[in-house]
Amino acid sequence: MKPEVVLYKSLPDDLRARLDAHFTVTAIKGLTPESVEEHADLLARAEGIIGSSCKVDDALLEKMPKLRAASTISVGYDNFDVDAMNQRGIVLMHTPTVLTETVADTMMALVLSSARRVVEVAERVKAGEWQRSIGPDWFGIDVHHKKMGILGMGRIGLALAQRAHHGFGMPILYNARKHHEEAESRFNAQYCDLDTLLQECDFLCISLPLTEQTHHMIGREQLAKMKPGAILINAGRGPVVDEQALIAALKDKTIHAAGLDVFEQEPLPADSELLKLPNVVALPHIGSATHETRYGMARDAVENLIAALAGNVEKNCVNPQVLR
Numbered sequence: 001m002k003p004e005v006v007l008y009k010s011l012p013d014d015l016r017a018r019l020d021a022h023f024t025v026t027a028i029k030g031l032t033p034e035s036v037e038e039h040a041d042l043l044a045r046a047e048g049i050i051g052s053s054c055k056v057d058d059a060l061l062e063k064m065p066k067l068r069a070a071s072t073i074s075v076g077y078d079n080f081d082v083d084a085m086n087q088r089g090i091v092l093m094h095t096p097t098v099l100t101e102t103v104a105d106t107m108m109a110l111v112l113s114s115a116r117r118v119v120e121v122a123e124r125v126k127a128g129e130w131q132r133s134i135g136p137d138w139f140g141i142d143v144h145h146k147k148m149g150i151l152g153m154g155r156i157g158l159a160l161a162q163r164a165h166h167g168f169g170m171p172i173l174y175n176a177r178k179h180h181e182e183a184e185s186r187f188n189a190q191y192c193d194l195d196t197l198l199q200e201c202d203f204l205c206i207s208l209p210l211t212e213q214t215h216h217m218i219g220r221e222q223l224a225k226m227k228p229g230a231i232l233i234n235a236g237r238g239p240v241v242d243e244q245a246l247i248a249a250l251k252d253k254t255i256h257a258a259g260l261d262v263f264e265q266e267p268l269p270a271d272s273e274l275l276k277l278p279n280v281v282a283l284p285h286i287g288s289a290t291h292e293t294r295y296g297m298a299r300d301a302v303e304n305l306i307a308a309l310a311g312n313v314e315k316n317c318v319n320p321q322v323l324r
């Protein structure tokens with residue numbers, strides 16, 4: 001008998017076929033309270049789950065007594081209660097690496113579009129406002145050779161540092177839980193404490209995971225330490241930044257602008273103050289959203305689940321210790 005697996009996000013046909021070859025797969029619409037209630041028997045039998053963007057907390061795990069592995073189609077795993085999974089002996093697989101370069105591209109796009117006001121001025125052209133040679137009210141600020149501050153120098157931070165340093169001649173400052181030797185040797189990146197990072201950088205680029213420690217790591221006090229000309233970019237997770245404090249800082253020009261791919265509430269509510277501010281570029285969490293990369297993430301997640309349910313957690317496992 002093949003193990004039962006619950007799929008809670010659609011997959012390309014070939015990847016679904018690969019999953020079907022190994023497991024008895026049932027696709028459901030997300031892990032909402034309604035779908036969990038509707039598919040209670042199925043979830044109670046499931047040995048594996050695969051999908052993304054749904055909360056998997058202790059209460060849900062309680063309903064899945066046979067679960068051995070969860071595979072998320074994402075690198076971030078803040079939707080999962082990892083402690084509860086550890087206690088229950090459930091492995092969590094994720095998709096680092098495959099999306100790193102694409103997310104770094106998105107962050108660079110946010111850096112450029114917020115500094116050069118790309119979205120705002122393009123909208124003005126479409127609105128017919130380009131009537132004569134442009135003046136300073138259309139100007140942006142330079143990116144090249146400005147100081148890039150990276151908060152969270154991991155896989156994505158490193159790929160961003162490469163673009164900024166080699167492509168744009170930017171000196172790199174960073175803060176992370178530990179020194180990143182490769183960033184220091186390849187890009188001459190300078191490690192500094194958070195206060196120094198805030199005070200010195202022209203672009204504060206956040207590529208942090210969401211944890212208890214990073215929740216609201218950037219709030220009113222931290223924003224006040226930034227340069228008035230600085231730009232904040234967040235492609236880590238929305239709640240790393242206190243959004244109300246950010247809105248206030250953007251309104252009163254404590255900082256110059258923001259480029260955001262992630263928000264405290266997603267989708268961003270249509271009445272968010274952020275959408276009324278001209279100095280904000282807001283993207284709908286598209287960090288990894290290219291055809292190639294989203295396919296690669298789904299492929300890796302499928303392979304991760306096949307490996308994990310066969311007892312192989314050498315690669316892409318958040319908590320391999322549960323099987324050791």
Ligand SMILES: NC(=O)c1ccc[n+]([C@@H]2O[C@H](COP(=O)([O-])OP(=O)(O)OC[C@H]3O[C@@H](n4cnc5c(N)ncnc54)[C@H](O)[C@@H]3O)[C@@H](O)[C@H]2O)c1
Nearest residue numbers: 076152153154155156176177207208209213235236287288
């Ligand atoms: N916007 C998107 O679409 C998108 C796409 C992929 C990843 N992400 C987010 O980016 C995050 C980072 O991805 P990655 O692959 O670079 O992860 P990573 O684990 O390689 O890097 C994370 C970095 O954050 C640092 N860090 C963690 N906690 C910290 C703390 N308390 N203080 C200082 N530094 C801390 C780590 O030291 C590390 O340098 C993911 O967890 C996810 O939340 C977003």
Ligand SMILES: O=C(O)[C@H](O)CO
Nearest residue numbers: 073074075076287288
């Ligand atoms: O963590 C990730 O992989 C991205 O944010 C997509 O969810």
